[in-house]
Amino acid sequence: MNVSLVEEKISKRTKAIVPVHFTGYMTNMPELIKIAEKNNLPIIEDACQSILGSINNINAGNWGITGAFSLHPLKNINVWSDGGIIVTNDKKIDTELRLLRNHGLINRDSVEILGYNSRLDTIQAIVGNWILPKAKSISEERILNANFLDSKLSKIKAIKIPPRPKNYRLVYHLYIVFAEQRDELLNYCIDQGIEAKIHYPIPMYLQKGVSFLNHKKGDYPVTDKHCNEIITFPCDQHLDKEQLEYICKTVKNFYESEI
Amino acid sequence: MNQKYSIPYVNFGLQWKFEKKNLLPIFEKVFRKGQFVGGAEIDILEKKILKFTNSNYSVALNSGTDALTIGLHLLGIRPGDEVITVPNSFIASTAVIVHLGAKPIFVDVLDDQNINYKMIEEKITKKTKAIMPVHLTGRVCRMDKILNIANKYKIKVIEDAAQAIGSKFNKKFAGSFGKIGCFSTHPLKNLNASGDGGILLTNDKRIYKNAKMLSNHGLENRDTVKKFGYVSRMDNLQAAILNFRLNNLKEIIKKRRKNADLYFNNINNHKIKLPYENINEFNTYHTFVIQSEERDKLKNYLSKNGVETAIHYPKPIHLQPAAKKLGYKKNDFNITEAQSKKILSLPINQFLKKYEIIQISKLINRF
Missing domain, CATH: 3.90.1150.10 (Aspartate Aminotransferase, domain 1)
Structure with a gap:
């Protein structure tokens, strides 16, 4: 993303910025963050291809409000099916994400918010746990x-x-x-x-x-x-x-x- | 909660014991080939499943939930539309409607826990775009009546057949009545994968092609995106597991029906209402649901005697905190609400022994 072109695209309806850290090469986050903060916009990092990439020693996925990684078989850190991970430093988002991925169920019988079926299978988590130390x-x-x-x-x-x-x-x-x-x-x-x-x-x-x-x-x-x-x-x-x-x-x- | 039951509700331990010898080489084959997303097993599954559905096309997906989402999407459900369904299902059937920006219009159920077809017509408006009957417990809804109404008003039917693979009504398979039918292959289902999974059925070639494409990011080929899609593909590994288990599905259904018969023949307690099967029905008993005025006491009593039971589902969808915005309130659906306090699912899985079912029946008779 050419960060110097971002500001002219911001309108009243802009709700977020999604930079894509394509190929394992991060977007210029120090500059993008300045623009986001100035305009009070959250950043969601598409870090699918960039696990362990960094700028100034700050890792991909750590700059925005959330960061998304893919664990698709072709990725650097891969499981043996589709799969993904969200990282965040925000406790509230963490709690909500855990609900959203499992039908919004706060326990077996109570649905707090309407969610999705977006859980990672245990088998795939085992593959991920095995490969992660090698990342x-x-x-x-x-x-x-x-x-x-x-x-x-x-x-x-x-x-x-x-x-x-x-x-x-x-x-x-x-x-x-x-x-x-x-x-x-x-x-x-x-x-x-x-x-x-x-x-x-x-x-x-x-x-x-x-x-x-x-x-x-x-x-x-x-x-x-x-x-x-x-x-x-x-x-x-x-x-x-x-x-x-x-x-x-x-x-x-x-x-x-x-x- | 971590009580060890002498008769657990489900028994994955036994399933693994019986299948280990067959499954391990299947895992190895998939892993050795390194084809994890898409692949031969998916193609085989999509063909094999047709035998249990009498449909022309099927698409293997990552969950029954996403099968419903993609199905509704392809029926043209858009923001502002209304979809008629039931409030006594698992939450996913309602969530998919809301996520597409449409409004779920609930209809109460009959004493068999399936949609009360007599109440559908009064809920139809100009905005109604689809009817989504849910074949709860593995018993098909009154599809003859529902299709009549749908045809009269030119509304599409999408069947939530998540619990009903292999079930029949008037000799016709669940999932093959509507424009689209959706199965779940979640680990707890009669045909189960070792992770989430689902299948979409249709006789419409265009829907089939579009469902296949939407489930794979809308990609027409590696480089061209025709429509914005989802990533809702079934894994090749899960497909391989399902292909193996499909060979036994007939046996599994037979065993579950036999278990149901054992309950019918052995439970003899006038305070307990048993499920039933009409002459034109073929029920597969994903769940075996009895009804009791003293449900909680009965559940507790069975639990103390080592029998694990479940409730599907104790809190109706319209009373869930998540459904607040839909504007429904208590007493809107009397049958659903009354049933939610009475229903109890007894163990019915194919690994149960005859003496275990007789033991459960005796306990219930003594209650």
């Missing part, structure tokens, strides 16, 4: 892998690495760089056995599902530009050095053979 080392391994990829890929002119601010801890749920001739590179990598991907090729504002919001192409030019340039490479903790080197070599080969 730190998982994110550290991903950071090491990303640093390695950065160091090699940054030497290729056609590849642009996103900024890596020193006071941010980037946890690389997705390792994304900007690439020239992205589509050709993507196909080439896939041909060479690398499962590269695009997260995501169609920007949200152009999806059919939001057509009622009447956005048109070009409304978000930076998003559009990114859609054409982003490519995601494997970066997870199970990769060995040889595989990482193979990714870098393949990308290099692609651009060299193009000339």
Whole structure:
């Protein structure tokens, strides 16, 4: 989120700000908090991809009134089904959330507020409890892998690495760089056995599902530009050095053979 | 509360004992494949379940509650609409209506705890968009009457069949009468997963396709969002467990019906009202609910004698604190309120032994 564009969108009806800490790279929270406080708006962090990410040593999910994490199988800290966690420092919200997730039941027979059926299964909690102690080392391994990829890929002119601010801890749920001739590179990598991907090729504002919001192409030019340039490479903790080197070599080969 | 019962209401320990040998390899198979969300087991379940429903399509979901939500959404229920339902159900059937911005219009029940179809018509207004009968206890509502009314006023029917998989009325399966039918596969249900789960049924291909899409974020494919949806998918693991247990569902229902017969033949106490089955009904006894003027005393007495019972449900929905805004008050639904003080669910699960049911019956006769 380009935090400098937020204030002009605030109206009388604005009730909250939901920054998305996309790819494990947090939104500029120190600046966003200033705007939120000035306008008396709560922040709900979508930290689904950013568990253990931080800015100035304050973790994702700790900046807003609530923070949301996903435990989907593809996430850094995952269970073996859909799943999620909300964190908050507000006791009242904590109490209400516990009611809301279980039909609003304050005990077996009394419904305090109308709620949802949004409980995490015990089996999945067991998986989560097993993987949670490894969370730190998982994110550290991903950071090491990303640093390695950065160091090699940054030497290729056609590849642009996103900024890596020193006071941010980037946890690389997705390792994304900007690439020239992205589509050709993507196909080439896939041909060479690398499962590269695009997260995501169609920007949200152009999806059919939001057509009622009447956005048109070009409304978000930076998003559009990114859609054409982003490519995601494997970066997870199970990769060995040889595989990482193979990714870098393949990308290099692609651009060299193009000339 | 932590009393150890000699006859518990449910018995997961025994279920695990009987199924462990079969279930462990199933777990391993799912985990080894690493396909947790979506996957082959889901497809198999969605086909297999049709045999117990005589419907054309089914969608496996993360809960019976979300099946109702998605069902109502697809029937076009929007803010300001009214949905006719009952106040003696589990809270979820009302909550889903309210969360969509619609208004639940309650109708009282008959002595069998199901909706009083004779009172539906007077509640229909211009805003009425759907009727949601709840097949409580595993007994199907008078769907012939309800469908007549729905057809007359061109209102859609969505069945809350959470407790009624395999139940029949006039030889037709629960969940297959309305435009949409919803099952729960919660651990306490006759067909149970090892976590929350649910299934949506329909004969309408468009509803099927849209339900599938809505349950998966509205994604048409990996990259294209057609409508704003939910994340309400059933896990592949739960589907695998259900596929195994579906093989036994017929047996489970048979056993529960046999248990009910044992109660019918052995309880002989004029102060106790037993449930009954009409000739055109096939009840699956998710719960076996008796009625007694001295319910609390009876519950206590059974408890002291080692028999665990339950009450489904002691506080009607319209009297819950959460329902305050709906504007109902005490005495609005006399039958529901009276039943809530009399009903008691006896153990009926498929793991009970014959002598246990006879023992419970004898205790009740002595009461």
